[in-house]
Amino acid sequence: xxxITSGFxxxxxxxxxxxxxxxxxxxRVARAKFANEFIKVRNGDHVLDIGCGTAEIxxxxxxxxxxxxxxxxxxxxxxxxAKYGNRGSxxxxxxxxxxxxxxxxxxxxxxxxxxxxxxxxxxxxxxDTARYALRPGGRLVTIDPTFIPEQNPAAKFLIAQDRGxxxxxxxxxxxxxxxxxxxxxxxxxxxxxxxxxxxxIILEACLIGSKS
Numbered sequence: 001x002x003x004i005t006s007g008f009x010x011x012x013x014x015x016x017x018x019x020x021x022x023x024x025x026x027x028r029v030a031r032a033k034f035a036n037e038f039i040k041v042r043n044g045d046h047v048l049d050i051g052c053g054t055a056e057i058x059x060x061x062x063x064x065x066x067x068x069x070x071x072x073x074x075x076x077x078x079x080x081x082a083k084y085g086n087r088g089s090x091x092x093x094x095x096x097x098x099x100x101x102x103x104x105x106x107x108x109x110x111x112x113x114x115x116x117x118x119x120x121x122x123x124x125x126x127x128d129t130a131r132y133a134l135r136p137g138g139r140l141v142t143i144d145p146t147f148i149p150e151q152n153p154a155a156k157f158l159i160a161q162d163r164g165x166x167x168x169x170x171x172x173x174x175x176x177x178x179x180x181x182x183x184x185x186x187x188x189x190x191x192x193x194x195x196x197x198x199x200x201i202i203l204e205a206c207l208i209g210s211k212s
Contacts (some may be wrong), residue, residue: 027056030193034112035060038188038202039141045107047088048133050095050126051114055080058087070095097132104135115173116144116164123166123176127205131182134207140183146170146201148189155197173201184208 035057041047043064049057052069053076061067067088071077077092084090091099109130115123130140145159147169159167170189177183186204193200 027194031057032060033193034143034202038143038204039108039110041065041108046105047108047110048095048100048106048130049110049112050130051111051117052076052080052090053112055084055088055090057110057112058084063087070099095126095129097129100129100133103132104138106133107135107138109133109138109140111140111142113144113164115142115176116146116162116167119166120176124179127176127180127183130205131180131207136207138207140203140205140207142173142203142205143200144168144173146173146189146199148199151199152191152197155191155199158196158198170201173203177203177205182208 035041039057039060041061043062045062046066047061047068049055049067049069052071053073055067055069058067065088069077069080069088069090071080071090071092072094074092077090080090093099097103111126111130115126118126127140134140145162145164145167147156147159147167170187174185174187177185184206186206188202188204190200190202191198
């Protein structure tokens with residue numbers, strides 16, 4: 001994982017600062033739109049959240065789900081456990097197939113703001129792990145900042161300041177999935193999720209075919 005953690009960005013490793021900064025940008029409304037329009041969790045779903053952060057997305061989900069979150073930040077996980085410990089299970093560390101257990105256990109896998117922190121090899125490993133975790137017909141839903149032609153200059157500047165060092169062009173995100181024909185991809189570009197000029201790519205990747 002490649003990210004900048006010096007200067008102001010180092011403060012974002014603190015859960016209270018991170019949550020306050022997200023709130024300032026309008027992340028609460030953005031999370032609601034992302035959850036309701038794209039993730040679309042239903043009662044009884046088994047949900048795996050890779051890079052769950054402080055798990056604020058749980059506010060948007062039904063109570064009757066099975067939620068499992070992973071994050072490499074111990075502070076974020078401790079914050080999530082303290083706030084949402086009765087809503088799911090939270091694990092500090094990198095997700096692996098071994099930590100998932102039985103394959104095909106989940107209806108939805110979420111990677112929110114994660115892939116732009118990963119190089120192509122790491123992103124490929126994440127996508128492969130998600131495929132292992134999902135039942136046939138299950139979905140991997142991702143959201144990340146992206147660069148596009150003729151982009152709002154302010155959005156381009158702000159995205160370039162992101163902690164993640166692997167922000168991609170729109171098509172480059174999509175191409176991460178082309179190595180496996182079992183993914184059926186829906187692509188969405190959004191400019192309206194935050195209070196500031198910003199460009200997000202949202203990918204809904206449905207796993208088709210049988211497990212192998």
